[in-house]
Amino acid sequence: MKLPEAFADKMKNILGKEYEAFEAGYDMPRQYGLRVNTLKISTEKFEHIAPFHLTKIPWIENGYYYEEEDAPSRHPYYYAGLYYLQEPSAMTPASRLPVNPGEKVLDLCAAPGGKATELGARLRGEGLLVANDISASRAKALLKNVEVFGIPNSFLINEVPGNISDRFEEFFDKILVDAPCSGEGMFRKEPEVMKAWSEDKPAACARVQKEIILQAAKMLRPGGMLLYSTCTFSPEENEQVIQYLLDNREDFELVPAKGYDGFSEGRPDLAGGNEELKKCVRIWPHKMQGEGHFLALLHKKGDSLNTGAAAVTSAVQDGQQKEEKAVVPASEGLKGAKNITKTDKAVLEEFFCDVYMDIDWSRVEIRKGQVYYVPGALGEQRGVNFLRNGLYLGELKKDRFEPSQSFAMALHKSDYRICLNFPWTDSRVSKYLRGETVTVDDMPIKRQRGWQLICVNGYPLGWGKLVNGLLKNKYLPGWRMR
Structure with a gap:
């Protein structure tokens, strides 16, 4: 893969002797990941029922690598909301924000929902998940993913951060800001992002990110936790944004995120030399099986909250x-x-x-x-x-x-x-997901007419209405398998 010259020069200055290994990584195949929805199924049970080639992602408790030929997006379990397809490194931010049931949580830049669905699953139906995206079209994708995951306690909004902060000042216990960025960490996964990159893009993104993180700080209650993340290598968008927050908000401090051997420290030398910035995390694709990412966990000084490891669990x-x-x-x-x-x-x-x-x-x-x-x-x-x-x-x-x-x-x-439960191997499952009428006269039926909850191996897919032995399909047209 031919990298933009200006980007390559910048990375040589940042990485020094490591640059050759970093560049060689672009010729390696990308990794495919899925994250189990622990609101619906435990990781142990998922491992038992999933017909995929799964390998554990070592730093994500409910994350797995899969093989491209597994095609999990075509499997009925995907439509049942048992997992979310997500790049492995991108699973990290939500996994490092310690969310507990009953808390009020904000995902400020949430679409398409990879991080919001994980935060919602760990709330276990208690408390509140507010998920926002400034783009109306992207917010619709966010809505679908939250609904597929079965998250009942959500408030999904389409607003600029300033309008939200005016109404939710010091309201949230936990906030995740996965900021819009130049996307340098995604060049291998999405080559079109590289084509759209320019030398001045990181600085333009940084201006937006600084505004967003200050709005987020305003909405966090004392004692709360804020996690900032990007999928870029640019220090202007990473350590320098965090230092900007620390310079402008003396009530914030960096705290270490849950570690992993493959994580790299933040780079104080790229943002004025504050040694506290070492508490940030950089994920380099030549050091880990994932794309590039950055994250920083911050605490707002004040009354303490329960931010223990109990938030990260696969119990269900x-x-x-x-x-x-x-x-x-x-x-x-x-x-x-x-x-x-x-x-x-x-x-x-x-x-x-x-x-x-x-x-x-x-x-x-x-x-x-x-x-x-x-x-x-x-x-x-x-x-x-x-x-x-x-x-x-x-x-x-x-x-x-x-x-x-x-x-x-x-x-x-x-x-x-009243349920009709099909094995995933039954051809009627795919017919149902395509919106077709199916016959069910061979199945045990508790009620001969009316609403039936349609399940695949015990996990709900949607509704059907039984009439004279035929199941009238009520699966949502916009969700149908194509």
């Missing part, structure tokens, strides 16, 4: 564990609901008598027939352009309730009484 309640607890229909809670009309309540009770999910009906909102389960930690937010506030449950129509695709993805098999 699988279907059997949940089944032991799921004994009360969700419709029972409707009896005390005061924010739902009598007519809507009757329709919802009919559907939710088959749902065994713990729902706080005081958090259910109905807007123009659309039913949402909003996060309890958010409160009222006006003046913010959002795509989704909480979990979209479905739509109320004259005499019925139609559950949504996102609701199906947030359920476990044991959360709904």
Whole structure:
């Protein structure tokens, strides 16, 4: 791979004797990675059921290399949200921000959702995930990925950071800023990024990054943690941005991120000589099996928070564990609901008598027939352009309730009484994912008509409606397999 001359000269100055090894790395094949969704399945169980050639990514607890021929994006487990396809180094930032269930977490530059989905999975449905992207088109991709992952406690927004910071000052416990950057670390993975690179791009990106990180600092509560990351080698966008924050906010300090033998220290010599910058992490592709990355973990001085290793876990309640607890229909809670009309309540009770999910009906909102389960930690937010506030449950129509695709993805098999469960090898699974009608007269059926939760090996894919032995396909058209 022929590198831009100005970039090569810059890297020679940064790397010195290591440059030859760095340059040779561009002739090596890229690595392919997937990250297990521990909100739905444990890593141990995933290893047991996945028909792929998996090798553990040593510094990511729920990350795996796979072979290109495995084609995991075509497998039904991908549509069930059991994993996210992500470059191995790009998994690092979310893995090093210590998120605990119940916290309020912001991913400020979140699309397409690789880092946001990991943060949401580790919240385990408790607390709040706010995920933002300034691009409306990219924010739509973010919404889909969050919904596929089954994250119920999200607030997805499409705003500039300044508008968010005005409304969320000192609100968040944890913030991740994966800043837009010149992308130098992605040249091998995405050669088109190299073609778009120019010598003045890092400086232009740095100006934006400095503004973003100051807005993020404003939104972090005292005692909170902020993780800044880029996929570039440029010190203007890395150590120099961190030093800019430290110069402008005396209440911030660098703290060491969870280490790994292949990580390299930050470079104080490239940003004024502050030795604290050694606490930053550089990932070099000639030293690790991944692309280039930079990250820095910062603490906002003040009341301490629980930022222990308990946040990084692959523990998950699988279907059997949940089944032991799921004994009360969700419709029972409707009896005390005061924010739902009598007519809507009757329709919802009919559907939710088959749902065994713990729902706080005081958090259910109905807007123009659309039913949402909003996060309890958010409160009222006006003046913010959002795509989704909480979990979209479905739509109320004259005499019925139609559950949504996102609701199906947030359920476990044991959360709904009427399920049709197919093995992934059954040809009807791909037919269902393509939106086709399928026959199910050979399957054990609890109810001959009405809504069925369609599962693959016990993991929900979406809804179908049974009519005379035929399953009318309700899989969301925009998500269908092509």
